[in-house]
Amino acid sequence: xxxxxxxxxxxxxxxxxxxxxxxxxxxxxxxxxxxxxxxxxxxxxxxxxxxxxxxxxxxxxxxxxxxxxxxxxxxxxxxxxxxxxxxxxxxxxxxxxxxxxxxxxxxxxxxxxxxxxxxxxxxxxxxxxxxxxxxxxxxxxxxxxxxxxxxxxxxxxxxxxxxxxxxxxxxxxxxxxxxxxxxxxxxxx
Numbered sequence: 001x002x003x004x005x006x007x008x009x010x011x012x013x014x015x016x017x018x019x020x021x022x023x024x025x026x027x028x029x030x031x032x033x034x035x036x037x038x039x040x041x042x043x044x045x046x047x048x049x050x051x052x053x054x055x056x057x058x059x060x061x062x063x064x065x066x067x068x069x070x071x072x073x074x075x076x077x078x079x080x081x082x083x084x085x086x087x088x089x090x091x092x093x094x095x096x097x098x099x100x101x102x103x104x105x106x107x108x109x110x111x112x113x114x115x116x117x118x119x120x121x122x123x124x125x126x127x128x129x130x131x132x133x134x135x136x137x138x139x140x141x142x143x144x145x146x147x148x149x150x151x152x153x154x155x156x157x158x159x160x161x162x163x164x165x166x167x168x169x170x171x172x173x174x175x176x177x178x179x180x181x182x183x184x185x186x187x188x189x
Contacts, residue, residue, distance in 0.1 A: 003185045007049050007148040008164050011131065012181060014042040016174030018124065036120040043123035047107050050130050053147040054100060054140075063093035096140070099133055128169070135165040150185055160184050 003009050021038055024030035054060065103126065110122035134140050138158070145157040160181075167177035 003181070003187055006150065006185065007046070007053070007144065008150070008161060009181055009185070010042075010046055010049065012164060012168055012174055012177040014039075014046055014127065015168040016178065017042060019172065019174060032117055032120075036116055040120055040123055043120075043127040044111075046127050047103075047123070047130065049148070050134075050144065051104070051107070053144040056147055057143075059143050060097070060100060063096045066093040067097065092139075096137075103130055103133070131165055131169055135162065135169060 021035050025035045106126040110119050113119035141158055141161050145161050150157045150160055164177050167173050
């Protein structure tokens with residue numbers, strides 16, 4: 001895989017572009033139509049990649065099953081207490097399904113939105129909200145990185161993803177994230 005095709009690279013480039021285009025738009029050097037024409041395809045591509053990662057395999061089915069099969073005495077169908085490591089609370093699965101449904105709804109609503117300004121804003125917000133969810137959820141980050149591996153080691157890939165998302169979202173420093181990914185990702189693998 002080429003580095004430029006990886007989800008983390010695309011995410012970093014999208015944030016880099018977002019930060020630069022916002023500055024240009026706010027200073028009056030860029031019209032809204034130009035901003036939208038640049039940002040919309042990037043956000044759509046990333047959101048499709050995120051959806052693909054979540055919908056691949058049994059991730060969603062496992063959480064739906066977890067919600068359905070908890071018993072009133074606090075045990076899952078296998079007799080494991082709710083707080084056992086490796087088997088999430090029922091509320092965790094409910095949160096995963098709820099957030100997934102919100103993400104899909106945001107994506108679909110943005111796709112059908114007639115107002116171009118609102119559509120672009122919704123796509124950017126949707127992309128950013130998914131990155132925030134992925135950054136805050138070990139389980140989701142692991143799932144996405146299993147679908148788009150870098151080294152093949154889940155722990156290492158998770159650390160790379162976490163640090164990349166930290167740089168682009170909390171530090172607002174896409175340049176540092178690009179440098180970091182250049183260091184961590186081979187050109188072609």
